[in-house]
Amino acid sequence: MSTKFGAYCGKVLKVDLTTRKVEEYPFSDEERELFLGGKIMAAKIVYDNVTEKIDPLSPENMLVITTGPMNAIGAPCSSRFNCSTISPLTGYYTSSNCGGDFGLHLKRAGLDGLIVTGKSDEKVYLYVTPDGVEFKNADALWGLKTGATQEAIPEKGGKFVIGPAGENLVKYACVISGERAAGRGGVGAVFGSKNLKGIVAYGIKSPAVHDRDKLRQVNKEWTERLKAHPTTGNQLPKLGTAGLVTSMQAKNLLSTHNYRSGKYEHFEDISGETLHDEHLVRNSGCTTCPIRCARVVKVDGKEVKGPEVETLGLFGPNILNHDIQSIFDWNYEMDELGMDTISCGNTISFAMELNEKGMWDNGLEFGKIDNIRQIIDDIAHRRGIGDDLAEGSKRLSEKFGGKEFAMNVKGMELAAYEPRGAVGQGLGYAVANRGGCHLNGGYLVVMEGLGLSVNPYTTGAKAGLCAMFQDLMETCSAGGNCLFTTYAFFPMFLMNKPNGMIARIVNTVATKIGFAIALILRVPTAVAMHMPFNMLPHTKAIQAATGMKMTFGKFIRIGERGYNLERMIDVRLGVSSKDDTLPERLTTELQIATNPKSKVPIDKLKKKYYKVRFWDENGIPTKKLLKRLKIDK
Amino acid sequence: MVTVKLFGTARLKFNEKEVQVEASTVKELTVVLAERYGVKAKDLRQFLIFVNDSNITALKMFRTKLNDGDVIMLLSPASGG
Numbered sequence: 244m245s246t247k248f249g250a251y252c253g254k255v256l257k258v259d260l261t262t263r264k265v266e267e268y269p270f271s272d273e274e275r276e277l278f279l280g281g282k283i284m285a286a287k288i289v290y291d292n293v294t295e296k297i298d299p300l301s302p303e304n305m306l307v308i309t310t311g312p313m314n315a316i317g318a319p320c321s322s323r324f325n326c327s328t329i330s331p332l333t334g335y336y337t338s339s340n341c342g343g344d345f346g347l348h349l350k351r352a353g354l355d356g357l358i359v360t361g362k363s364d365e366k367v368y369l370y371v372t373p374d375g376v377e378f379k380n381a382d383a384l385w386g387l388k389t390g391a392t393q394e395a396i397p398e399k400g401g402k403f404v405i406g407p408a409g410e411n412l413v414k415y416a417c418v419i420s421g422e423r424a425a426g427r428g429g430v431g432a433v434f435g436s437k438n439l440k441g442i443v444a445y446g447i448k449s450p451a452v453h454d455r456d457k458l459r460q461v462n463k464e465w466t467e468r469l470k471a472h473p474t475t476g477n478q479l480p481k482l483g484t485a486g487l488v489t490s491m492q493a494k495n496l497l498s499t500h501n502y503r504s505g506k507y508e509h510f511e512d513i514s515g516e517t518l519h520d521e522h523l524v525r526n527s528g529c530t531t532c533p534i535r536c537a538r539v540v541k542v543d544g545k546e547v548k549g550p551e552v553e554t555l556g557l558f559g560p561n562i563l564n565h566d567i568q569s570i571f572d573w574n575y576e577m578d579e580l581g582m583d584t585i586s587c588g589n590t591i592s593f594a595m596e597l598n599e600k601g602m603w604d605n606g607l608e609f610g611k612i613d614n615i616r617q618i619i620d621d622i623a624h625r626r627g628i629g630d631d632l633a634e635g636s637k638r639l640s641e642k643f644g645g646k647e648f649a650m651n652v653k654g655m656e657l658a659a660y661e662p663r664g665a666v667g668q669g670l671g672y673a674v675a676n677r678g679g680c681h682l683n684g685g686y687l688v689v690m691e692g693l694g695l696s697v698n699p700y701t702t703g704a705k706a707g708l709c710a711m712f713q714d715l716m717e718t719c720s721a722g723g724n725c726l727f728t729t730y731a732f733f734p735m736f737l738m739n740k741p742n743g744m745i746a747r748i749v750n751t752v753a754t755k756i757g758f759a760i761a762l763i764l765r766v767p768t769a770v771a772m773h774m775p776f777n778m779l780p781h782t783k784a785i786q787a788a789t790g791m792k793m794t795f796g797k798f799i800r801i802g803e804r805g806y807n808l809e810r811m812i813d814v815r816l817g818v819s820s821k822d823d824t825l826p827e828r829l830t831t832e833l834q835i836a837t838n839p840k841s842k843v844p845i846d847k848l849k850k851k852y853y854k855v856r857f858w859d860e861n862g863i864p865t866k867k868l869l870k871r872l873k874i875d876k
Numbered sequence: 877m878v879t880v881k882l883f884g885t886a887r888l889k890f891n892e893k894e895v896q897v898e899a900s901t902v903k904e905l906t907v908v909l910a911e912r913y914g915v916k917a918k919d920l921r922q923f924l925i926f927v928n929d930s931n932i933t934a935l936k937m938f939r940t941k942l943n944d945g946d947v948i949m950l951l952s953p954a955s956g957g
Binding site: 473474477478481482486487489490493494514515516519693694696733738739740741742743747750 | 883885887888925931938949952953
């Protein structure tokens with residue numbers, strides 16, 4: 244198969260590990276225009292193939308690794324690739340995004356995507372080149388950590404591997420490329436269940452683009468804009484995501500003591516400022532990224548990737564730990580073992596509260612950190628209590644009780660943002676397709692305190708804004724770009740002057756018109772038009788690279804299609820309104836005793852959200868909507 | 877006397893963690909700090925400013941009164957992750 248569009252390879256391969264058959268998977272140009280690439284392309288493939296509930300760790304499950312048109316063509320922040328599957332953590336659809344160089348190599352190997360099904364009868368890794376797919380014995384790699392595995396694989400190229408956690412089917416095992424992780428949803432366990440240690444891709448030729456000169460000009464302007472923006476050009480390069488800790492503290496958003504509070508008295512000890520002043524070796528980043536938000540720190544004298552804000556929050560305030568070096572050590576070890584730091588930290592804090600309440604005698608205590616390093620290793624190898632902890636907080640609550648303070652949605656653990664300090668973020672957690680994910684939930688916390696200062700407690704417009712940002716981020720990711728590039732949506736004059744008159748007007752108006760914005764974006768005639776001004780460079784870049792006509796409205800519509808497609812996979816697997824909720828602690832207990840609004844009014848928010856989405860009262864997309872979005876004919 | 881804690885890009889720019897200042901309003905505070913750091917007061921007003929855990933946007937902006945013992949946080953104008 245080939246394609247008329249630039250920036251695509253026009254080829255997707257399907258590998259059956261059981262039969263070792265490799266064949267081309269049909270994906271048409273019409274589908275490329277509708278689903279673009281990355282996570283939405285993957286959702287289309289899963290939707291067409293997983294037609295009933297399956298055991299995520301059975302050979303019937305499929306791994307769909309996809310790239311987007313922005314990968315490997317010189318666009319900024321464009322090394323992000325996607326790995327989708329049915330999650331062993333949630334039982335629903337999950338897509339996990341990674342910034343390692345594997346995606347670039349996969350595309351240079353001539354593939355837009357790689358589908359892996361079945362189960363190998365021996366331990367293997369795959370070697371993908373323009374010449375095809377080779378099956379390589381992985382007996383010597385089994386048991387190795389992710390760093391050692393990548394070093395031991397002799398073939399050159401981009402590598403995407405699991406560690407012991409994936410081999411031992413830890414429900415939140417991740418897959419690592421270089422130092423970056425496809426972290427969430429347990430995709431590493433699906434690799435392990437298939438006896439697949441990893442995949443190596445190698446190629447040297449990027450696909451041709453539609454208009455090289457135009458693309459070069461767009462990329463240049465885009466890079467300059469990223470460097471000039473206060474978030475991507477100043478805050479993130481200087482302080483990384485760790486720089487959020489102090490902002491979260493100020494705004495009651497820092498999950499503390501298993502989400503009993505949004506503030507931590509020792510927050511400064513684990514802040515981005517402390518990391519910068521006392522521990523930073525240098526900043527770093529994904530290939531092709533001008534932002535460079537990653538931190539390099541030292542563990543046992545070795546220079547390693549430092550923790551993101553999520554890990555600092557969940558292994559810091561959430562377990563009452565203010566020893567930042569301990570978090571560096573554990574973060575590095577979890578990457579080496581191949582485990583999601585968010586789910587791991589959140590599950591440990593839940594176990595601490597179970598122990599505190601006398602519901603499970605497990606030796607874990609808030610503020611006690613001397614046994615955490617061992618527990619992490621025990622989880623990855625399923626030893627002792629590690630075997631229970633490897634199942635995640637939802638299954639733990641089913642065994643020991645405590646569902647009301649088990650901080651997950653649909654089985655996926657929440658990130659480090661305490662949603663009672665930003666109720667729109669709470670809505671996002673509740674309705675996110677892959678479970679309690681801050682990003683898949685629309686990341687409204689940026690509007691509710693971290694970028695703008697929209698009232699974090701009002702429900703007005705939050706549903707509309709949530710849906711709009713979910714759709715926006717969906718398409719951004721499908722293109723192959725880092726989600727940080729969506730900060731371009733927030734003009735510099737707003738972000739630079741948070742106390743200015745314009746920002747204050749926007750903060751007020753945003754609570755009144757978000758619902759209307761979301762509706763307008765869904766009216767077909769409005770979507771078909773160009774917006775009077777274009778806030779996103781992505782549309783120009785996609786148009787120059789592929790030759791597809793790309794308006795802002797079409798960009799948003801692709802995201803809406805993707806989001807609903809993922810929802811329909813989940814619906815098929817059993818999701819409905821009953822699952823779009825939060826742990827009771829967040830909906831019934833006040834975060835601040837003197838503030839009656841400091842809890843998430845989830846039922847009210849959810850009702851509005853379903854209306855904006857054109858879903859029925861049970862959270863199911865209507866047939867009319869699916870037809871309009873060309874998901875169903 | 878109030879305590880000003882600098883965080884984010886404010887700390888990196890002025891290379892100071894904490895400072896004690898005499899000021900009766902937030903506006904006056906920015907003038908005093910501007911002199912101290914050799915910048916314009918209007919530049920300092922572009923940081924997020926919290927007085928005892930409350931954003932000044934929820935108080936009386938730069939007219940917010942300060943009392944002895946108040947703790948003021950200066951934060952990056954924009955953050956994200």
